[in-house]
Amino acid sequence: MSTEIEWHQNVFVPEHVDSRLIATKLCVEGSIVVQSAILERAHPSTDALGGEQPGPASGDRTKGKRRAKIIAFANQKGGVAKTTTTLNLAVAFRESGHDVLAVDLDPQGNLTMSQGIDPDKVEASMYDVLVEDMPLSDVVAEREIDIAVASIDLAGAEIAMSAKIGRERSLSKAFDEVVGDYDFICIDTPPSLGLLTVNALTAADKVIVPVQCEYLSMRGLVQLQNTLEMIRENLNPRIEIEGILPTMLDSRTVHAKEAVEILEENFGDLVFRSRIRKAIKFAEAPVRGASVLKYDPTGNAAGYYRELAEEVLTGGKT
Numbered sequence: 001m002s003t004e005i006e007w008h009q010n011v012f013v014p015e016h017v018d019s020r021l022i023a024t025k026l027c028v029e030g031s032i033v034v035q036s037a038i039l040e041r042a043h044p045s046t047d048a049l050g051g052e053q054p055g056p057a058s059g060d061r062t063k064g065k066r067r068a069k070i071i072a073f074a075n076q077k078g079g080v081a082k083t084t085t086t087l088n089l090a091v092a093f094r095e096s097g098h099d100v101l102a103v104d105l106d107p108q109g110n111l112t113m114s115q116g117i118d119p120d121k122v123e124a125s126m127y128d129v130l131v132e133d134m135p136l137s138d139v140v141a142e143r144e145i146d147i148a149v150a151s152i153d154l155a156g157a158e159i160a161m162s163a164k165i166g167r168e169r170s171l172s173k174a175f176d177e178v179v180g181d182y183d184f185i186c187i188d189t190p191p192s193l194g195l196l197t198v199n200a201l202t203a204a205d206k207v208i209v210p211v212q213c214e215y216l217s218m219r220g221l222v223q224l225q226n227t228l229e230m231i232r233e234n235l236n237p238r239i240e241i242e243g244i245l246p247t248m249l250d251s252r253t254v255h256a257k258e259a260v261e262i263l264e265e266n267f268g269d270l271v272f273r274s275r276i277r278k279a280i281k282f283a284e285a286p287v288r289g290a291s292v293l294k295y296d297p298t299g300n301a302a303g304y305y306r307e308l309a310e311e312v313l314t315g316g317k318t
C-alpha cells in the first residue's frame with residue numbers, strides 16, 4: 001500500500017474505510033475504462049464554469065458582488081504542464097478582460113519564477129498564509145497577473161499544517177479575503193496528492209487536468225479521480241473536473257495520435273477540444289519571466305492557450 005493511500009486513510013476515509021480503500025487500490029491498479037464511468041464533466045452551457053459566472057471585463061462591477069471562479073490545475077504526475085497551463089491560461093483570461101489571481105502552491109516555485117520572481121528572495125509566501133494565517137493579499141505580487149508567491153518553505157507546510165485543526169481548509173479560508181476581488185483564481189499544484197493539493201481541491205470549484213499524452217500519465221488520472229471522490233464526499237461537494245487537457249502534443253508521431261484517441265475514447269466529453277502542441281517557446285518564456293502570450297504574442301503557442309481560454313469561457317461548445 002502506498003504512502004499516499006495510507007494518508008488518505010488517515011484523513012478522509014470515514015466509517016466505510018475498508019471497502020473504500022480496497023476500491024481505491026483496485027482502481028489505481030485497474031483499468032482506465034472502469035474508472036471513466038465515474039468521471040463527471042461540468043455540464044457545458046452558458047454557465048461554463050457552473051454556478052455564478054464571472055462578470056464582464058473588469059471595471060464595471062460593484063466590488064463585493066462578484067465571486068471568483070477558482071480553478072485548480074492538478075495531476076500528480078510531474079512535468080505534464082500544470083505550471084505552464086496555470087500561467088498561460090491565467091494570462092489568457094486576463095487578456096480577455098478578467099481580473100485574475102494565480103496562486104503558486106508548489107514548493108518548487110516554478111510559477112513564481114515564471115513571472116520573474118526569485119522564490120528564494122520573497123519575504124513572505126503561501127507558507128505564511130497556510131501555516132501562520134497571514135492574509136493572502138500580503139503575499140500577492142503584481143505582474144502580468146496577480147500572483148500569490150511560493151518559496152521553498154512551502155515544502156515544510158504539509159508537516160507544519162498537519163497538526164492544525166481544519167488543515168485541509170486553510171487555503172479555502174484564506175481565499176475568503178480575496179474572492180470578491182477577482183474573476184478567476186488559478187491554483188498551480190505540486191506533482192503529488194498530498195495536503196497542498198488537497199487544500200487546492202478543497203478550495204476550488206473546478207479542476208483542469210493537464211495530461212501529457214502517454215500511457216502512464218493517463219493511468220494517473222485514475223488515482224486523481226479517487227482523490228476527487230474523497231474530496232467531494234468529505235471536504236468539498238462542489239468540486240468538478242472542468243476538463244482534461246492534452247499537452248505537449250507532437251501530432252507528427254503515431255503514438256501521440258493514439259494516446260489522444262485513447263484519452264477521448266475513455267474520457268469522452270471530459271477532454272477539452274483545445275490541444276496544446278509542443279513548442280520551444282514554452283521552454284523559453286519562463287526564462288524571460290513571462291508567459292508565452294507576452295513573450296511571443298502572435299505565435300502559435302500563445303494561440304493554443306487563447307483557444308483554451310475561449311473554450312473554458314464559452315463552455316466548450318463553440
Ligand SMILES: Nc1ncnc2c1ncn2[C@@H]1O[C@H](COP(=O)(O)OP(=O)(O)OP(=O)(O)O)[C@@H](O)[C@H]1O
Pocket residue numbers: 077078079080081082083084085106108110189190191247248249276277278279280282283284286
Ligand atoms: N506545449 C509545450 N511544449 C514544449 N514544452 C513544454 C510545453 N508545455 C510545457 N513545456 C515544458 O515542459 C516542462 C514541464 O512543464 P511544467 O513545468 O509546466 O510542468 P509541471 O506539470 O508543472 O511540472 P511539475 O510537476 O514539476 O510541477 C517545462 O520545461 C515547460 O517549459
Ligand SMILES: [Mg+2]
Pocket residue numbers: 082083084106110188189190
Ligand atoms: Mg509545476
